[in-house]
Amino acid sequence: MGSRSDELKKGEGLVDLIFSWSLADVLHKDLYKTKVKPIPETFSSTKEYMDSFIYPLIEETHCGLSESIKAVHHARAREIWTVNISKDFKPPMDLYYNISMNRSSDDSSLQGMYEPEFGDLIALTEVRPKCIRDLDRPKSPYLIAVVQRVGDYGSEKIEILASKPIVLGEYGDRLEDKKQQSLFVVYLGNFITEIRIWTALMSELEGGNMNIIKRVLQPDSTIGENCTSCSFEESNRDVESEVRNATSTFKLDDSQQDAVLSCVATGLCRHQNTVKLIWGPPGTGKTKTVASLLFVLLMKIKCRTLTCAPTDIAVFGVAS
Secondary structure (H helix, E strand, O other), X not given: OEXXXXXXXXXXXXXXXXXXXXXXXXXXXXXXOOOOOOOOOOOOOHHHHXXXXXXXXXXXHHHHHHXXXXXXXXXXXXXXXXXXXXXXXXXXXXXXXXXXXXXXXXXXXXXXXXXXXXXXXXXXEOOOOOOHHHHOEOOEOXXXXXXXXXXXXXXXXXXXXXXXXXXXXXXXXXXXXXXXXOOEEEEEEEOHHHHHHHHHHOOOOOOOOOHHHHHHHOOXXXXXXXXXXXXXXXXXXXXXXXXXXXXXXXXXXXXXXXXXXXXHHHHHXXXXXXXXXXXOOOXXXXXXXHHHHHHHHHHHOOOOOOOOOOOHHHHHHHXX
């Protein structure tokens, strides 16, 4: 089985928090209302900067799970055949189980059969849920889990980390015993992006390399200044003119144009290494600015470029 469990291990603080929420907590829309504060414009330290995003991330995660729970009657589901203790099972915290699911594609849910992926948050239920109450039944209380591993040669077998112990006596091998209690996997969403952000926010506490973060934040105002050596080079003025001509079709405003020019100058500088941060509220044209920057780097300067984003949609946005 393919494993990326180390990544989830680093984000276990967020996973533990999600596991600690009762169903009532998940549905409580104001659970973190008093915890989320406006993010300030300036920070006294890198730690203060990182900490300012923790509760907004928790609130966003909570909101996403809450919306999934409310729409659980539309959720993809799949019947479980077997549940067994994993070799990594170490109670009371490491509640790892191996699950084998029904291979049949015959599924009555509106969204089709569930196909597991690493980082999925799932619920384990006695029935295919038709309402929220089906997630918390008298003999089957609210129980969720995170998918740790997915089988290499198909998605019938997975390893999960459960929020509570699973009573194995009730969920035996239904391939041999049709009288055993039914059990279903119900998809609630994939939270690997949130887990990765959580890990990044906690990186200073865990001794991570914070150099690039400090570089972006530029606590020393001189770090972000353009290289004085490059400023006097004749070739740079030629590049600036070429960049302005190349980006004219993008109809950038002055601040967007300056951002592109600054990034290009940084990329061409041979005297110092640095990074640039382009920031702005929603709707200010960050995607268009990055798209025009990529156009210049790839088509005009012929610079090898790597574009990364937390989602495919974001990558497609700057590439389109």
